[in-house]
Amino acid sequence: MEKNRWKPKEYLFVDGYNIINTWESLRSLSELSLEAARNELIEIMAEYQHYTGIIVIIVFDAHMVKSNSGKKEKIKGVDVVYTKENETADHFIERTLDSIGRIKKVRVATSDWMEQQVVLGRGGTRISSRELEVEIQNYKKLIKNKSKKKKQINDLIIGRLDEETIKKLEKWRNSEE
Known part of the structure; x- marks a missing residue:
């Protein structure tokens, strides 16, 4: 039997705008074009997912967009979620963790300290945006x-x-x- 068949799936939820605002390269790019920064983050995380086998879900806040019903799409193999009106990325991640956090291995990438504490309390583990950036750089090396x-x-x-x-x-x- 294949060795990876019995390995539990690992998930990495990425608070998209938190990462964009904390990684210097993405923050600089977002000042020119937020869409370009989002696309670059998706590209980076797609490559990361490919090499690690970790399932990546990038969540972007759209809670301030009126009449927004939310949107989920798969881009380059990565699940990309735009939250619905009145729902933050944090709320989406917390709700999802409530359903899978103690069953699956889940990490959440955010530098939001409050969110990190909630993640830990709901069965997930946290990784700061800086730690994720270093991890990705190490994989690239x-x-x-x-x-x-x-x-x-x-x-x-x-x-x-x-x-x-x-x-x-x-x-x-x-x-x-």
């Missing part, structure tokens, strides 16, 4: 190092081939394109 090592191995293998074999492989590769 790990991936870069793995790619670099793989390239070195490939270069070493190709270095062992004679010139005639390399030419044949290049000719074969070019005919495939």
Whole structure:
């Protein structure tokens, strides 16, 4: 049997605007375009989800938008939630934690201290926006190092081939394109 089959799913709820307002790169981008900052956060979290296997849910406040009924969509494999009128991202996350927090492994990324305390009380764990940023940077370094090592191995293998074999492989590769 596959080893990961029995591993419980892990969820990471991301308080979207909290992260955008605390990560310098996203805050700077949001001053130019909030939509661009949201898209960049979604891109970063999609990559994170891909490499970690953790299910990411990004929640954006839309509680100040009149007659807003909320919206959920999947973008690049990441669940993106825009809350409904009179519902903050915190409320959405808390409500969801009430239903799954003690059954599933759930982390919430926010630097809102009050929200962190509520998360802990409802069975989740918290990660600050800064801790998440560092975790993502560490994953990127790990991936870069793995790619670099793989390239070195490939270069070493190709270095062992004679010139005639390399030419044949290049000719074969070019005919495939």
